[in-house]
Every structure is written in C-alpha cells, then in structure tokens.
Amino acid sequence: MREINTQVVVIGGGATGVGILRDLSMRGIPALLLEQGDLAHGTSSRFHGLLHSGGRYAVKDDKAAQECIEENIILKTIAAHCIEDTYGWFVFLKGDDPNYLELWLQGCDQVGIPVKEVPLEEGFRLEPLLTRQATRIFEVPDATVDGFKLLWSNVKSAEKYGGTYQTYCKVQSLWLENGRVIGVYAEDLITGETLRVRSEIVVNAAGPWSAEIAAMSGFNVDVLKDKGSLLVFNQRLFNRVINRLRVPGDGDIFVPHQTVTVFGTTSHTVELPDDHQVDEQDITYLIELGQNLLEGIERQRIVRSFAGIRPLYESVEDQDQEGRGVSRNFVIIDHQKMDGVQGLVSILGGKLTTYRLMAEKVSDWVAAKLGVHTACRTAEEPLLNEQSAEVWDKARQLIGVAAADKMMERLNEQAGAVVEAIARQPLLGQFVCECEKVTQAEVIHALQDPAVNSLDDLRRQTRLGMGTCQGAYCTYRATPMIQEAFGGWERTVKEYRLLLAERWRGITPVLWGEQLRESELARALFLNVLDLKAEESEG
Template identity: 80%
Template sequence: MCEIETQVVVIGGGATGVGILRDLSMRGIPALLLEQGDLAHGTSSRFHGLLHSGARYAVKDAKAAQECIEENKIVKHIAAHCIEDTFGWFVYLKGDDPGYLQLWLQGCDQAGIPVKEVPLEEAFRLEPLLSRQTARVFEVPDATVDGFKLLWANVKSAEKYGGSYRTYCKVKSLWLENKDIKGVYAEDLITGEMIQVRSKIVVNAAGPWSAEIAAMSGFDVHMLKNKGSLLVFNQRMFNRVINRLRTPGDGDIFVPHETVTILGTTSQMVDLPDDNQVREQDVSYLLEMGKDLAEGIEQHRVLRAFAGIRPLYESEDASEHEGRGVSRNFALIDHEKRDGVHGLVSIVGGKLTTYRLMAEKVTDWAAARLNVTTACRTAEEPLHHELPADVWNKARQLLGAAAADKMMERLNEEAASVIAVIEKQPELGQFICECEMVTQAEVLHALQDPAVHSLDDLRRKTRLGMGTCQGTYCTYRSTPMLKDAFGSWERTLKEYRILISERWRGITPVLWGDQLRESELARALYLNVLDFKAVESEE
C-alpha cells in the first residue's frame, strides 16, 4: 500500500475542489486533491458555460444573486483568459408577466446588478435571430466561461505553490479514529494500487457525489441530484447570452461559445450522480421551448445533446422543494458541530460562478483549525501571468492570430515550449483539429502530461474532437501520435472506441438531417479506413 502524508485532503476535482486546492496552497497549507476521474469530467464541464451576473436569481434568491455579481467581477479579473465578456440580455416577450418584470428590476437593483434597457430596433439589428415577439430587452453583465480552462488554470496555479493532485484516484473510505479524521483510503484506478493518505483535515467537495462520500462514515448530507439537459448548435446564433425574462424555467437561455451556441436547460430529479444520458423527448422539448426566444430555430443544425447533474443542497425537508425551487446558494457543513467528527467539512450546492468564494470559505475554516493566519489572496492574484510580447508575436507569426490566441489561452505559460518546438519543426504546426485549431505540437505536448491517461483526457485538455465534426477527422489524423503514446494499436483502438462511444451518446438523440449524414460519414471512415468492427464498446 502506498502511504502519503499531507495536512488537507480535498475530495473532488471540479471547480470548487481545484479552487480549494489553490487557496490552501497559496496560504502555505500542504494539500492533496483526489479525483475519481479526470479533472472537469463532471458537473463543472457539463453546464451551459454561463458566468452569472446574478440576474437570473434576482427575484427568488437574493443572496445567490448578490454573491454571483460580486464573484462575476472577481472571476473576470483573475481568469480573463477563460472568459468571453459577451454580456447578457433578458428578453421580455409580449404577454409575459409585467408584475415579474417589476420584481426583477427591483431585485437587480437591490443586489447591485447593473441593468440597461436596449432599444428594440437596436436589439433586432444586433441579434437578428431574436424573436419578433420581444417587447423589451435589458442588458446585464453576464459572460461565458470555459470550464476546462478555468479548472486547469486553478490546478497549475496551485502546483506553483506546492499543491498536488491525483486523478483516477477514487476514495474508498474515510479514515476515522474515535471520531477524529486521520485521512482517507483510496484506490488508484489506473494501477489498482491502494493508497493511504494521512491528513488532519478532509474536505468533501465531491459535487453530486458528496452524499456518497459522507455516507462512507454514516453521515447524511442530503443532496438533490437535478439533471439538466442541453443542446449544442453548430453555429454562433447569438453574440450575447439570451435569457427569457420570467421565473427561471426550461429552455429559456441561449449561451454562445466560440463558434457554437448552447440551449438549456431542463430540470429532472435523478437518483444517480452520473445519470447524464439525454432522452430524445428532452431534445424535442428544448427545441419547442427555444422557439419562444429564437426565430427559425428548427432550421439550425443541432450537433449534440449533453446533460449535467446539479448538486443541490436542501437542509429542510426535500419534499417541500423540487428542482428549480431549491436555492442555488451553497452551504458549508462543519461535521464537528453537526456530527461530532473532528476535521471533516463538506461544501455543497452553489454555482460555478461562486466557486472561488466557496473555496475561500472552506479554506478559512481549515486555516483556523491549523492555526494558519495567512489571508486569502485568490480574489486579487490572477490565475496566470501574461507571456512576453515576443512569445505572442512568434506564435501569431507561426500559426496566425486566431490559432495562436486559442493555443495561448489553453496552454498559458506552457505555450512558450510548444512555440519553440513549432519553430524548430514547422511541420508540427499543422492542425490536427481544424475546428479548435489544435496543432500536432500541442497534441504531443499534452500526451506527455502524466495526468493524460486516455483519449478522453486529451480531449478535455486540448478540446480535440469538440468542434463541429465531433472528432470524425481529428481523432483519425492523430492516430500515429496516439499509437506512440499508448504503446500499441490495440490500446489505441480501445481509446477510440471509448471516445467515440461517448461522442455517440450525445449525437444519438439528435440524429436527423445534416447531423445524420455526417454521422454516417464518420461511421464509414472508422469502419472502412480504420477497420473498426461495428460492436459495442467493452467499457
């Protein structure tokens, strides 16, 4: 058994977990994060990508609204490379409730959310697909955020300050002696090795799995697992986040991301934290709801559907609330006060927008018990520092401005070494993935990362296969590099099957029209060119 010693174990590699790791590390507290999968493989990448202004919660969740607008400003400052400051429009349609409109305006004012009305003529000019049933439009400081970039930036920052993490490391039980936390027992899912981690504090930041982690020692953390399904369109239909100005409901928000648009969401209670399969009826339902905000939505191609699990926490009787009625605020559960267990804390609920604040509260709690007085600096210190101008200029010279900017945002400080490789070997500057502008050099760089264990890890790290072809061409082009990295053709085929199966899960509910035709092309490519067999994945 492998034995590790640290001061704090953080369970969960989502936004909150990596935020906690960063804050602990910046305060000089030794910490280890354990994640059962890859970073950002759960809720933190399975959402609409909205950096909330808080306006969506201004009427019914005033505290969440205020926290969102405050953290919105902070995240835009510390993680500018992960943010597109699109702004958001709240669209009031003809026939909508005027009483709710007034409550919303009052709520935004009380929460400190700036609101500006946009003249209708200007609104239709700037967003031609906006429904002609629109009566009024109001602008708020919503933005979009790339969850993958944000998580990796937090981890890289934490590592600079001594923090460490292990992916594919599943916690099997909490280590307790006389109601004192001594650490955790975990399993390395890659090697099968058992790991004993000794620590003074354990932080449960496992999102939808938080209840399961607490239950390992007989504690009840009542989590509501609420599935939200979303659709990805193959073009940027809007340049701003478009919200319906009404009580938050299904299919009432369009979020632009790079060259695509995401329509969401639904709200369905589920039993399992990984129940993220989208039903065909969810697709039809979202398209029907989306017609209220977007003109001619049925004419636009849907690339895929996906779903994430909202980890909602309700301290009262869960039967009193359903899905959207549960607060989006977060809660810190001190198990010493509640269960008499020293050294265990759970952080539950919340939004990605408030991940940094949640991390600060947890780290304050841990620091107080470890007698550490260092103040939190995560609201002031950017996640990464700008590279020298000569590196940017060289990247743009070699790759072109658009591709260079995308790569620099993904790699941050690591970009300089990739640029140096391309300068020496220009052929490695060729694009493997044209949709996301991923070069051969970047793929090779990512494959050298010890945290990249699979083709799916590579996808999250580089965005390979996340564009409009959904991996049809880029995974095929990367075959020689993957074979070298994975050591054999058999392993490479296995990785292909796993990735394609995952991509297929999202494509299956939207198989019609152009999407069906492209899927048939992809099937022919892999069956005939790569000699795949038409069988189910072993996974």
C-alpha cells in the same frame, strides 16, 4: 499499500475542489486533491458555460444574485483568459408577466447588478435571429466561461505553491479513529494500487457524490441531484447570452461558446450522481421551448446533447421543493457540530460562478482549525502569469493570429515549448482540429502530460473534437500521435471505442438531417480509413 502524509485531503476535482486546493496552497497549507476521474469530468464541464451576472436569481434568491455579481467581477479580472465577456440580454416577450419584470428590475438594483435597456431596433440589428415577439430587452454583465480552462488554470496555479493532485484515484472510505477523520483510503484506478492518505482535515467537495462520500462513515448529507439536459448547435446563433425574462424555468437560455451555441436546460431529480443520459423527449421538449426565443429553431442543426447534475443542498426549507425551487446558495457543514466527528467538512450547493468564494470560505474554516492566519489572496492574484509578447508574436507568425490566440489561452505559460517545437519543425504547426485550431505540436505536448490517461483527457485539455465535427476528422488525424503515446494499436483502438461511445451517447438523441449524414461519414472514416471492425466501434 502506498502511504501518503499531508495536512489536508480535498475530495473532488470540480471547480470548488480545485479552487480549495489553490487557496490552501497559497496560504502555505500542504494539500492533496483526489479525483475519481479526470478534472472537470463531472458537473463543472456539464453545464451551459454561463458566468452569471446574478440576473437569473435577482427576484427569488437575492443572496445568490449578489454573490454572482461580485464573483463575476472578480473572475473577469483573475481568469480573463477563461472568459468571453459577451454580456447577456434578458428578453421580455409579449404575454410575459409585467409584475415579474418590475420585481426583476428592483431586484437587480438592490443587489448591484447593472442593467441597461437596449432599444428593440438595435437589438434586432445586433441579434437578427432573436424572436420578434420581444417587447423589451435589458443588458446585464453575463459572460461565458470555459470550465476546462478554469479548472486546469487553478490546478497549475496551486502546483506553483506546492499543491498536489491525483486523478483517477477513487476514495473508498474515510479513515476514522476515536471519533475523528484522520485521512482516507483510496484506489489508484490506473494501477489498482491502494493508497492510505493520512491528514489532519478532509474536505468533501465531491459535488453530486458528496452524499456518498459522507455516507462512507455513516453520515447523512442531503444532496438533491438535479439533472439538466442541454443541446449544442453547430454555430453561434447569438453573440450574447440570451435569457428569457420570466421566472427561471426550462429551455430559456442560449449561451454562445467559441464556434457553437449551448441551449437549455431541463430539470429532473435523479438518483445516480452520474446519470448523464439524455432522452428524445428532452430534446423535443427543449426545441419546443426554444421557439419562444428563436423562431425556426427546428431548422438549426444540433450536433449533440448532453446532461449534467446540479448538486443542490436540500435544507429544511427546501424539502418540499423541486429542483428549480431549491436555493442556489452554498452551505459548509462542519461534521463535528452535526455528527460529532472531527476533521471533516463538506461544501455543498452553489454555482460554478461562485466557486472561488466557496473555496475561500472552506479554506478560512480549514485555516482556522489548523491555526493558520494567512489571509486569502485568490481574489487578487491572477490564475496565470501573462505570457511574454515575444512568444505571443512568434506564435501568431507561425500559425496565424486566431490559432495562436486560442493556443496561448489554453497553454499560457507552457506555450513557449510548443511554439519552439513548431519553429523547429513547421509541419507540427498543421491543424489536427480545425474547429478549435489545435496543432500537432499541442497534441504531442498534451499527450506527454502524466495526467492525460485517455482520449477524453486529451479532449478536455485541448478541446480536440469539441467543435462542429465532434471528433469525426480530428480524432483520426491524431492517430499516429495517439498510437505512439499509448503504446500501440490495441490500446489506441480501446481509446477510440471509449471516446466514440461517449460522443455517440450525445449524438444519438439528435440523429436526423445533416447530423445523421455527418455521423454516417464519421462511421465510414473509422470503419474504412482506420480499418476498424464494426463491432469495435459500437458504443
């Protein structure tokens, strides 16, 4: 058994958890984050990628709306490299409720969300695929955010201040003595080793798993697990976030991301925190709803589907509500007040847009308990230092402007080593993934990171396989590098099987037309070019 001592243990490597790690570290509080998978493998990467303006909550949830617009402004400053400032349109259609429209305008005004009406002719010119059933269009400061970049940037920033983290480390139980949580017991899922971590405070930021963490020591936390399914289209259908201006519901938002568009969502209460399966009924339902904003949506190519779990806090007022009716506010639970147990705090609810604020409030609580008076600085200090113009210019000369800009956004301060590797060996500047402009040098660099234990980890760090081919070409191109990093062909085949099974789960529900043909091509590549056996590639 390995013994570790720290001041604070943070359970959960989603946006809130890494935000807490960064905030505590910047205040000089030693903290260790434990995550059962890779960073961002849960809710923080399984959402539509919207940086909310608050417009979606302006009528029913004014507190959440105000928090969103305030954090929207902050994140565009401190995390600009993770955000595409697309703006968003709220589109009012023929037959929609005019009373709701007036309430929405009033709500936006009251919480400070800037709204500008867009003339219809200009709207149809800028977004030619937008339905002609639109009668009014309003622009708000919505944006899109890359959850993977955001989380890794928080972790790298935390490390500069002494914060530490361990992925693939699952908490098995809370360590209690005399009515106080004094640490956790965890298992290293890579080595099988047991860890006993002693701390003064444990922060439960496990998202959909929060109730399970609390229950380890007999505490009850009410978390509503609300599953939302989404579709990914093979191109940018819109250049702005497109919302339907009505009471928030299913299938009413399109979000452009890089070279694709994400559309959703649905809302179903589930029992398991990792129930990510999408069924064909969800697909049919979403396509039917999508026709309201995009006529002819059924002719557009869908490359995959996916689902995430919204961990909603179910207050007394919410207990008769379904997922859409539960507040998007967050709550901090001091278990000493609730359960009489010291040293444990849980953070529940909220949205990715408000992760920094949630982390600040939890860190304020922790600091007060520890007698630390250092103020929060996460709203002022950028996540990453600006990369030198010299490195940026050199990268653009070597691999082109578009590819260099994408790489610099992903790597930032670590980009210099990759650029120098390409300068020494120009062949390393060849693209492994053309969709996301990932070079051989970047793949090799990522594979050297101790946190990259699988192909799925590699995908999250580099976006390899996240474009329109869904890994069909780039994964097999990376084979020599993967084989070397993972120590042989047997391990490589195992990783291919796991990655392809995950990709296949998202592709199966949309397997028709062009996507069916491309999937057959991908199957041929892995079965023939890489000489895998059919049974080895089944998911």
